[in-house]
Amino acid sequence: xxxxxxxxxxxxxxxxxxxxxxxxxxxxxxxxxxxxxxxxxxxxxxxxxxxxxxxxxxxxxxxxxxxxxxxxxxxxxxxxxxxxxxxxxxxxxxxxxxxxxxxxxxxxxxxxxxxxxxxxxxxxxxxxxxxxxxxxxxxxxxxxxxxxxxxxxxxxxxxxxxxxxxxxxxxxxxxxxxxxxxxxxxxxxxxxxxxxxxxxxxxxxxxxxxxxxxxxxxxxxxxxxxxxxxxxxxxxxxxxxxxxxxxxxxxxxxxxxxxxxxxxxxxxxxxxxxxxxxxxxxxxxxxxxxxxxxxxxxxxxxxxxxxxxxxxxxxxxxxxxxxxxxxxxxxxxxxxxxxxxxxxxxxxxxxxxxxxxxxxxxxxxxxxxxxxxxxxxxxxxxxxxxxxxxxxxxxxxxxxxxxxxxxxxxxxxxxxxxxxxxxxxxxxxxxxxxxxxxxxxxxxxxxxxxxxxxxxxxxxxxxxxxxxxxx
Amino acid sequence: xxxxxxxxxxxxxxxxxxxxxxxxxxxxxxxxxxxxxxxxxxxxxxxxxxxxxxxxxxxxxxxxxxxxxxxxxxxxxxxxxxxxxxxxxxxxxxxxxxxxxxxxxxxxxxxxxxxxxxxxxxxxxxxxxxxxxxxxxxxxxxxxxxxxxxxxxxxxxxxx
Numbered sequence: 001x002x003x004x005x006x007x008x009x010x011x012x013x014x015x016x017x018x019x020x021x022x023x024x025x026x027x028x029x030x031x032x033x034x035x036x037x038x039x040x041x042x043x044x045x046x047x048x049x050x051x052x053x054x055x056x057x058x059x060x061x062x063x064x065x066x067x068x069x070x071x072x073x074x075x076x077x078x079x080x081x082x083x084x085x086x087x088x089x090x091x092x093x094x095x096x097x098x099x100x101x102x103x104x105x106x107x108x109x110x111x112x113x114x115x116x117x118x119x120x121x122x123x124x125x126x127x128x129x130x131x132x133x134x135x136x137x138x139x140x141x142x143x144x145x146x147x148x149x150x151x152x153x154x155x156x157x158x159x160x161x162x163x164x165x166x167x168x169x170x171x172x173x174x175x176x177x178x179x180x181x182x183x184x185x186x187x188x189x190x191x192x193x194x195x196x197x198x199x200x201x202x203x204x205x206x207x208x209x210x211x212x213x214x215x216x217x218x219x220x221x222x223x224x225x226x227x228x229x230x231x232x233x234x235x236x237x238x239x240x241x242x243x244x245x246x247x248x249x250x251x252x253x254x255x256x257x258x259x260x261x262x263x264x265x266x267x268x269x270x271x272x273x274x275x276x277x278x279x280x281x282x283x284x285x286x287x288x289x290x291x292x293x294x295x296x297x298x299x300x301x302x303x304x305x306x307x308x309x310x311x312x313x314x315x316x317x318x319x320x321x322x323x324x325x326x327x328x329x330x331x332x333x334x335x336x337x338x339x340x341x342x343x344x345x346x347x348x349x350x351x352x353x354x355x356x357x358x359x360x361x362x363x364x365x366x367x368x369x370x371x372x373x374x375x376x377x378x379x380x381x382x383x384x385x386x387x388x389x390x391x392x393x394x395x396x397x398x399x400x401x402x403x404x405x406x407x408x409x410x411x412x413x414x415x416x417x418x419x420x421x422x423x424x425x426x427x428x429x430x431x432x433x434x435x436x437x438x439x440x441x442x443x444x445x446x447x448x449x450x451x452x453x454x455x456x457x458x459x460x461x462x463x464x465x466x467x468x469x470x471x
Numbered sequence: 472x473x474x475x476x477x478x479x480x481x482x483x484x485x486x487x488x489x490x491x492x493x494x495x496x497x498x499x500x501x502x503x504x505x506x507x508x509x510x511x512x513x514x515x516x517x518x519x520x521x522x523x524x525x526x527x528x529x530x531x532x533x534x535x536x537x538x539x540x541x542x543x544x545x546x547x548x549x550x551x552x553x554x555x556x557x558x559x560x561x562x563x564x565x566x567x568x569x570x571x572x573x574x575x576x577x578x579x580x581x582x583x584x585x586x587x588x589x590x591x592x593x594x595x596x597x598x599x600x601x602x603x604x605x606x607x608x609x610x611x612x613x614x615x616x617x618x619x620x621x622x623x624x625x626x627x628x629x630x631x
Contacts, residue, residue, distance in 0.1 A: 018631060022616040035495050036536060043627075064496065078496035129536040129560055143536035145564035147626045159631065161616055195483055196530040196556060229530060231559055294483045294533075317482050317528050324481065414492040414535075433534060435487040437510045 002269035004165040005236050006202045009140040009266075013123050015157055022159045028122035030152050031108045032059035032095065034086040035416070036127025040150035041089040051093045053156045058117055059090050060098040062107045063416045067379050067406035070100060079417065093153075104249075106382020106408045109133035109350040113219065114384050116248030120237040120262045125152055130350045130432065131232075132225045136218035137245070138237035138266050140202070143226065163231050166201035167274040168193075170209030172283035178360065179466040180285055182217035183352060183430070183449035185209065186224045187288035187298045189280055195296045198230030201276060204268060205235050209282045215244040216354040223351045224432050227295040236267045289337050289462050290434045290447040292325035297434070299337055301452070301464045307333040328436055329444050330424075338462050340446070341373070344427040345457040346439070347403075347450055348379030349413035352430035357450040358389050362397045363470055364454035370402040371460030377404040377419070379411040403457070415440045428456040472572075472593070473602075474522035474550055478586040479511070482528040484554075486561065489532065489540040503539055504546035521548035524592070526576075526584050528554065532561025538568060545570035551592060553599070553610070555581055566617055569625035574599075580608035594621070 003011070016024040030053075037059070044051065051057055064079040066072075074080040083100065090097035098104040104111055109130050112118045120138035125131060129143035148158055168189060174180045190197070203225050210218065218235050225233030235241075242259050245251055252258060286300035299306060308326065312319035326333065331340070347353070347361055358380065370376045378398050380386035386408055389395060395405045412419040413431035421427055421443025430453050431438075434445040448456065455465040488510025490503065497503050508515035525544065531554035532540060541564050544552065551572040552565070565573045572594065576584075580599060584590070589602040592610070599608045613621060616631075623629040 016631070018615075020615075022631070024631070036538065038498060039538070076496075082496050127536055127538075129534065143560055145536055145560060145567055146538040147564065147567035151567075151626055159616060159626075159629070161614060195533055196558075199530070199556060200559060226534075229533065229558060294485070317480070321481055321483065414487070416492045416495055420493075433485070433487065435485045435510075435534060437491050438487045441491070 002272040004268045004272045004274060005138065005204055005234055005266060006140065006163070006165045007272070009121055009123065010162060012121070022161050024157050025123060025160050026157050027125050027152050028056065029117060029124045030057045031112055031124065031126035031131070032057060032149070033063060033108050033126070033128060034061045034082045035063045036146050037089065037149055038082065038085050039146050040153060041093065043150045044093065044153055049154050051095060051153045054094040056156065057095045057153070058112070059086060059095050060105055060108050060111060061086055061100055063410045063414065065100055065409040066417050067409050067411050067419060070407055076418065103383050103387070106384065107350045107353065107410055109223070110354060110381035110385065113137060113244070114248065114382060116245050116251035119245065120241060121266050125158065129226045130223055132230070133219050133223040133350055135222040135225065135233040136215060136235050137241055138235060138262070140232060140234065142232040164201045164275040166198055166203045166230065166276040168203050168205050169207040169277070169279040170205060170282055171207045171279060172209055172281045173212065174282050174285070176466050179451060180287055181449040181451060182213055182220040184285055184288045185280070185282055186221045187290065187295065187447065188285050190224065190228045190295045191288070191298045192280065193228055193278055195227060195294050196229040198225060198228040201230050202232045202234055203228070203230045204274070205233060209280070210235055211238065214356060215240055216356045219354065220351055224295065227432055237262055287449060287452050287465055289452065291329060291331060291337065292322060293328055293434055293436050295432065295434060295447060297322065297325055298447070301337050301462060304334050304336050305331045338464065341426070341461045342428045342446070342456055343374060343425045344421060345374060345376035345453050346379070346412040346427055346429040346431065347377070347453050348381070348411050349431035350381065350410070351432040352450050353379060353381030353385065355385050355388050357430065358385070358394050361450040361454035362394045364451050364465065364468060365401045365403065365458065366397050368401055368458045370457045373460050374457055376402070376457040377406055377412070379406045379419070380408045382408045412439050414438060428453045428462065472550055473589065473591045474524050475520065476524050476526050476584055476586060476588045476590060477515070477519065478526040478584065480528065483530045483533055484511070484527050485534040486532060486537050486540040487534055490537065490543045495537060495539055500542055500546040503543040507543035507547045516547065519547045519549065522550055523548055524590055525549055525552045526554070526581065527552065528581065529556045531557050533558035536560045536564070538564045541565040541568065541570040553580070553584070566620045567626040572621065575611035576608060583608070
């Protein structure tokens with residue numbers, strides 16, 4: 001029987017299947033961070049249970065960690081407690097932890113691929129919705145809640161209802177692949193299918209527009225699948241996938257053997273049926289800038305802030321949402337996107353804080369200065385990204401332009417550490433969510449690519465990065 | 472299950488407004504509850520009563536996997552959220568920890584239920600009675616697994 005890639009991975013992990021009901025699915029890798037795990041560990045203690053497979057469980061701290069000097073004590077006591085709690089929990093339950101001083105510390109979805117923990121054809125869970133990032137490697141990777149974290153600790157399995165396979169074909173070639181990035185592709189998709197367009201599905205991204213992308217760019221695409229409502233994103237592994245994973249810290253010794261199996265198995269059969277499909281042509285897409293309070297509220301940089309009525313196309317609830325969003329964002333319909341002035345720039349997060357993101361942004365920044373009205377920061381996704389970037393001098397380029405160069409973590413993406421916006425501040429951010437208050441109470445977030453964020457930092461407002469002089 | 476409605480007439484109520492990220496450091500459930508819905512309704516904590524229901528539009532609970540979101544609502548007294556649709560992780564989190572019932576309603580129910588209405592919900596008959604307006608609506612029945620997890624009182628008590 002022909003199957004989609006998702007169905008192949010799903011079927012190969014079924015432990016128990018109930019007729020017309022849920023399946024108990026085996027979990028190959030369980031990633032843990034400090035925010036969604038404490039209650040799960042507490043549950044283990046209360047019931048005198050152990051972690052069944054500590055060898056398949058890996059932890060790091062990313063959400064709370066300060067991105068400033070790590071030799072100094074953590075001032076926020078509640079953050080400090082949460083970080084220490086994870087240390088103790090990992091010690092008590094025998095889990096491998098990359099702590100705040102580890103050279104492997106970083107955002108969990110950035111380090112797992114870098115360490116070769118993320119492998120094609122596996123099931124990966126984490127108490128974090130952006131686990132979907134790792135689907136870029138052909139893994140079925142998805143976020144779970146804390147009760148499920150505890151369930152995986154105890155059983156290494158989860159009861160799940162089968163998701164529906166959804167194909168998004170990305171066709172064509174971008175005219176300017178430096179300026180029109182993976183971020184612009186995924187924002188264009190969410191703009192079209194909506195924030196609930198993928199509910200109950202696993203999106204498999206296919207087509208030339210996807211295979212053309214590097215592994216790091218594919219991660220950006222899969223990362224934001226959850227912003228389209230999907231549980232996970234998937235991309236069939238190819239030579240780029242295998243090249244990326246070869247020789248990493250935890251890459252299995254029999255890697256080449258595995259590659260030949262993956263090559264044979266891990267693709268959607270030509271006659272397999274998806275339950276849903278959507279095609280995006282990318283030949284003419286422009287850099288995207290979000291103007292509202294969810295990632296579907298996005299415009300081309302060459303466009304204006306839309307009129308809520310036109311944006312909603314007759315959907316009254318949508319119109320109301322857009323009106324509220326413009327009020328919150330303090331924007332008027334009809335003003336050009338390029339007239340929106342910004343106060344802050346954040347280059348970071350599990351969406352866009354990998355080495356290529358920083359290289360691309362540095363090309364925009366090199367030899368220029370951040371606008372005097374703007375404060376800008378770069379937060380590398382992991383300590384490994386930071387070291388690699390420093391090795392090729394990116395830190396110097398950013399610092400010379402008056403960017404702050406920080407330690408790795410989730411940082412201003414969700415405002416759990418001291419990196420937050422003040423009320424009313426407007427930020428060009430490479431993160432994934434522009435929800436109200438996400439980056440700080442009353443903060444206003446515009447989602448953009450790293451090159452667009454870098455260009456905005458220099459100009460003090462949004463600019464079309466395609467028009468910038470990049471010597 | 473009887474209670475009064477707090478209605479948010481909007482789609483995409485996300486987990487960052489249900490419980491802003493800065494409070495994910497808190498472990499005390501009552502303290503979490505004191506910040507519920509703070510992102511869009513700072514009055515929520517003062518007005519919510521034990522047994523109340525939230526009624527809202529599409530894609531309720533989108534965003535983060537934080538179980539703190541249904542916990543904060545549940546410990547505020549919210550027994551069920553009635554929405555046109557839910558984001559999946561929030562939906563599962565709500566029932567896995569037996570925090571609250573995520574109930575899918577149709578457009579007719581959404582349109583007719585007003586802020587402050589008294590509802591009587593029966594998950595045995597999948598009926599929602601609007602006591603204030605003397606109307607009855609149907610809820611979408613829970614799937615087999617969700618129904619069983621709810622009946623068991625959470626994921627850890629669930630026996631397939």
